Amino acid sequence: xxxxxxxxxxxxxxxxxxxxxxLAARYLTAHFAxxxxxxxxxxxxxxxxxxxxxxxLHDVAQADIVLIAAPVSSFEQVVEQIAKACNPGALIIxxxxxxxxxxxxMRKLLPGHVDIVATHPLFGPQSAANGLKGLKIAVxxxxxxxxxxxxxFLRKSLGLTVIVTTPEDHDRETAIVQGLTxxxxxxxxxxxxxxxxxxxxSFDLLSEAIAMVQHDAPEVFEAIERSNPYAEAVRRRFxxxxxxxxxxxxxxxxxxxxxxxxxxx
Amino acid sequence: xxxxxxxxxxxxxxxxxxxxxxLAARYLTAHFAxxxxxxxxxxxxxxxxxxxxxxxLHDVAQADIVLIAAPVSSFEQVVEQIAKACNPGALIIxxxxxxxxxxxxMRKLLPGHVDIVATHPLFGPQSAANGLKGLKIAVxxxxxxxxxxxxxFLRKSLGLTVIVTTPEDHDRETAIVQGLTxxxxxxxxxxxxxxxxxxxxSFDLLSEAIAMVQHDAPEVFEAIERSNPYAEAVRRRFxxxxxxxxxxxxxxxxxxxxxxxxxxx
Numbered sequence: 001x002x003x004x005x006x007x008x009x010x011x012x013x014x015x016x017x018x019x020x021x022x023l024a025a026r027y028l029t030a031h032f033a034x035x036x037x038x039x040x041x042x043x044x045x046x047x048x049x050x051x052x053x054x055x056x057l058h059d060v061a062q063a064d065i066v067l068i069a070a071p072v073s074s075f076e077q078v079v080e081q082i083a084k085a086c087n088p089g090a091l092i093i094x095x096x097x098x099x100x101x102x103x104x105x106m107r108k109l110l111p112g113h114v115d116i117v118a119t120h121p122l123f124g125p126q127s128a129a130n131g132l133k134g135l136k137i138a139v140x141x142x143x144x145x146x147x148x149x150x151x152x153f154l155r156k157s158l159g160l161t162v163i164v165t166t167p168e169d170h171d172r173e174t175a176i177v178q179g180l181t182x183x184x185x186x187x188x189x190x191x192x193x194x195x196x197x198x199x200x201x202s203f204d205l206l207s208e209a210i211a212m213v214q215h216d217a218p219e220v221f222e223a224i225e226r227s228n229p230y231a232e233a234v235r236r237r238f239x240x241x242x243x244x245x246x247x248x249x250x251x252x253x254x255x256x257x258x259x260x261x262x263x264x265x
Numbered sequence: 266x267x268x269x270x271x272x273x274x275x276x277x278x279x280x281x282x283x284x285x286x287x288l289a290a291r292y293l294t295a296h297f298a299x300x301x302x303x304x305x306x307x308x309x310x311x312x313x314x315x316x317x318x319x320x321x322l323h324d325v326a327q328a329d330i331v332l333i334a335a336p337v338s339s340f341e342q343v344v345e346q347i348a349k350a351c352n353p354g355a356l357i358i359x360x361x362x363x364x365x366x367x368x369x370x371m372r373k374l375l376p377g378h379v380d381i382v383a384t385h386p387l388f389g390p391q392s393a394a395n396g397l398k399g400l401k402i403a404v405x406x407x408x409x410x411x412x413x414x415x416x417x418f419l420r421k422s423l424g425l426t427v428i429v430t431t432p433e434d435h436d437r438e439t440a441i442v443q444g445l446t447x448x449x450x451x452x453x454x455x456x457x458x459x460x461x462x463x464x465x466x467s468f469d470l471l472s473e474a475i476a477m478v479q480h481d482a483p484e485v486f487e488a489i490e491r492s493n494p495y496a497e498a499v500r501r502r503f504x505x506x507x508x509x510x511x512x513x514x515x516x517x518x519x520x521x522x523x524x525x526x527x528x529x530x
Contacts, residue, residue: 127466138463163463173463181468184449190506198403198428198438201392202477203446209470225514239511241455246504249490
């Protein structure tokens with residue numbers, strides 16, 4: 001394969017220069033010539049600060065490596081546009097919270113002469129605040145074999161922990177991991193401001209977990225809950241178990257409490 | 266006041282030598298002569314290891330300071346026994362996850378010649394694994410003014426963060442803090458083993474929070490959910506909001522998702 005992932009001359013085109021596209025650029029400019037496309041003009045100053053050239057979608061799609069950081073809502077149109085402009089031998093990578101659907105769209109719409117790797121960085125700007133070291137990223141090979149070289153780059157150059165998996169296994173596991181986290185965060189946020197004074201360590205951890213996802217774009221929640229084919233079953237299970245518990249707690253005590261000591265945890 | 270909290274000769278009697286009574290003894294033996302009562306004989310070796318004299322409830326109840334670390338289920342009988350044996354000028358302290366009920370029982374059953382302070386250490390053996398420094402304890406003055414000297418001891422000698430409050434304010438706040446933590450932990454535990462591979466930082470925090478309470482005695486959950494007068498309302502609110510969210514997620518997308526970038530957080 002002529003293309004290599006870590007020579008300065010290799011070009012990367014980022015489609016969608018929002019929170020995540022910008023986070024990616026912050027680390028990729030050291031290794032690649034980075035250009036980006038975003039429908040919003042609000043990103044211009046940030047692009048300049050990061051040394052990223054803003055250009056058209058068609059132009060960005062002609063890079064050696066195309067990184068799709070667009071929202072699920074516009075994912076299919078974006079891939080259609082890239083399909084028209086991308087060069088033979090290009091590597092197309094997406095980053096998104098769900099993988100089954102997007103992987104299928106890329107496989108279907110992108111020409112056979114490009115390689116495809118579907119990824120999901122299991123972090124965002126918040127958890128990457130202190131650097132990428134040790135953070136996790138799921139990598140799903142879709143077409144071609146360049147995922148091995150990509151994985152090596154993510155591991156060695158960015159310090160990420162790489163989990164090579166399939167879109168199905170990814171979505172099955174994140175339906176629980178992200179589905180439950182966002183579901184619980186949503187419910188607790190609706191309960192209003194949470195106590196901060198008489199808190200236990202476990203409640204502090206719970207509050208911290210919620211704080212990490214509460215500022216995610218609404219699309220993230222929608223994508224996780226609606227676009228992940230396994231999310232509904234997990235959600236249903238959680239709500240059913242919660243309902244069962246609610247019934248149990250409304251009923252009188254099943255058996256006389258055993259004579260154990262009450263811990264204040 | 267003749268009694269002072271921190272002379273070696275001052276005696277402390279711990280009623281209930283379970284997980285929490287033992288944790289307390291571990292720190293109190295350095296400051297007091299500690300005796301303990303527990304209906305179970307299984308605690309003998311631990312008592313010996315900690316240098317705690319095991320004796321009768323009547324004997325323990327005659328100490329200068331009586332620390333009630335008995336479960337809610339036997340709390341009232343225990344206080345009745347202490348009321349018969351306690352000495353004038355004694356300081357009676359309880360440690361439990363709820364305060365309104367126990368405080369009322371102590372105020373009602375204990376003789377007027379003893380001082381009473383209701384407390385809730387907002388931690389257990391798990392969160393105290395690395396010492397007490399900075400851990401929180403709620404202190405509710407019930408009778409007499411020795412809570413000030415007690416608070417000073419907890420702060421200076423044990424390094425705890427002391428929150429002086431009322432049983433009502435305590436229960437109102439912990440109904441959310443502990444009520445929600447244990448409720449969510451219970452539901453998630455019933456979902457079976459949680460993923461550990463493709464996890465986000467926020468999910469790791471959530472898992473850590475659950476791990477901290479999942480080994481608490483069943484009585485702790487029952488006490489928090491049933492004996493806290495404010496817990497049912499909080500619970501009901503959580504379940505109702507969860508049900509609302511469930512309905513919303515089953516309905517089609519309200520508005521076309523805005524063109525923001527999908528973050529993998």
